[in-house]
Amino acid sequence: MIRRSGEKLIERKKLFNGAGEAEVHKMLNGADEMYGKGRVFNHLHLAPGCEIGWHVHKGDGETYYILRGRGLYNDNGVTVEVGPGDVTFTDSGEGHALLNHGEEELEAIALILYK
Amino acid sequence: MIRRSGEKLIERKKLFNGAGEAEVHKMLNGADEMYGKGRVFNHLHLAPGCEIGWHVHKGDGETYYILRGRGLYNDNGVTVEVGPGDVTFTDSGEGHALLNHGEEELEAIALILYK
Numbered sequence: 001m002i003r004r005s006g007e008k009l010i011e012r013k014k015l016f017n018g019a020g021e022a023e024v025h026k027m028l029n030g031a032d033e034m035y036g037k038g039r040v041f042n043h044l045h046l047a048p049g050c051e052i053g054w055h056v057h058k059g060d061g062e063t064y065y066i067l068r069g070r071g072l073y074n075d076n077g078v079t080v081e082v083g084p085g086d087v088t089f090t091d092s093g094e095g096h097a098l099l100n101h102g103e104e105e106l107e108a109i110a111l112i113l114y115k
Numbered sequence: 116m117i118r119r120s121g122e123k124l125i126e127r128k129k130l131f132n133g134a135g136e137a138e139v140h141k142m143l144n145g146a147d148e149m150y151g152k153g154r155v156f157n158h159l160h161l162a163p164g165c166e167i168g169w170h171v172h173k174g175d176g177e178t179y180y181i182l183r184g185r186g187l188y189n190d191n192g193v194t195v196e197v198g199p200g201d202v203t204f205t206d207s208g209e210g211h212a213l214l215n216h217g218e219e220e221l222e223a224i225a226l227i228l229y230k
Contacts, residue, residue, distance in 0.1 A: 002190055005200025027180045027202045035176065037152035037228045043180070061150065065142045065158070065224075067182070075117055085120025087142045109180070109224055113152045 003027070018097065020050030040112035046071070048106075051099035057092050062112045064088045064098065069106030072099045091115075118142070133212065135165030155227035161186070163221075166214035172207050177227045179203045179213065184221030187214045206230075 009026040023045040031039045039060065046052070046069070054074060064073075066086045073082045074097040075090075082088065082098075090096040092115040100106035124141040138160040146154045154175065161167070161184070169189060179188075181201045188197045189212040190205075197203065197213075205211040207230040215221035 001204045001206075002188070002195060002197065003202040003204070005198070008200070008202065025200075028178060028204075033204070035228050035230045041178065041180075041226060063143060063156065065156075073117070080117060082117065083120070085123070085140075087118040087123065089116045089118070089143075089148070091116075111156060111226065113150050115150045 014053075015051075016053030016055040016097070018051035018053030019099070020047060022046050022050060022052060036114075038111065038113035040110055042110045043067075044106075044108045044110050046098070046100040046106040046108075048100050048103055052097055054095055054097040056095035057090055057112075059092055060112050060114045061089065061091045061094075062096070062110060063090075064096075065109040065111075067107040067109065069100060069104050070102035071106050071108075072101045073097070129168075130166075131168030131170040131212070133166035133168030134214070135162060137161050137165060137167060151229075153226065153228040155225055157225045158182075159221075159223045159225050161213070161215040161221040161223075163215050163218055167212060169210055169212040171210035172205055172227075174207055175227050175229045176207050176209075177205045177211070177225060179211075180224040180226075182222040182224065184215060184219050185217035186221050186223075187216045188212070 025043040028041040140158040
């Protein structure tokens with residue numbers, strides 16, 4: 001099955017009360033397309049100054065894979081800078097946030113799997 | 116947890132008897148890091164002329180998300196061209212292959228989840 005680039009569902013929304021909005025491109029549409037093993041496989045776009053607000057995962061874990069740009073990542077309470085090629089992992093019971101503090105768009109792949 | 120860009124495991128190998136070799140960057144290292152829900156979350160790099168050879172999935176399904184370049188994708192027997200932003204999905208019992216027939220590197224995210 002092919003889902004062409006222009007056929008992906010795209011949402012623009014504020015994520016967890018973060019600054020600004022994120023643009024969320026969905027490669028897979030939730031748990032039904034993930035054999036019930038997870039619920040998110042998205043390509044995230046954050047303009048400069050925009051962020052994914054702090055949130056804690058319960059019953060699932062999330063991986064971000066940074067494709068482009070620079071971000072300030074809150075890794076369960078510790079803030080570090082992240083950039084292209086970096087991988088972050090938030091286990092169930094942990095929290096995270098991601099702010100684009102750079103001058104270009106920040107792009108990342110997000111994967112949420114159930115624990 | 117942060118896995119820095121340079122800390123990811125990277126393998127160069129022939130994939131399913133395809134032409135040439137692929138470079139496989141592992142964001143997560145197999146089922147142990149995926150709560151046992153899947154076994155692959157990789158960033159694939161195919162130089163021009165290189166391919167992921169035809170293979171059939173049994174008991175799991177694979178999604179490719181094309182980031183860059185152009186490819187000829189065998190979608191369970193039907194060959195189509197794919198490019199940036201396209202998503203392919205191969206269900207358990209189906210087969211696929213991906214050839215970089217372009218002039219620049221082809222990059223894709225690969226996700227395999229158990230069915």
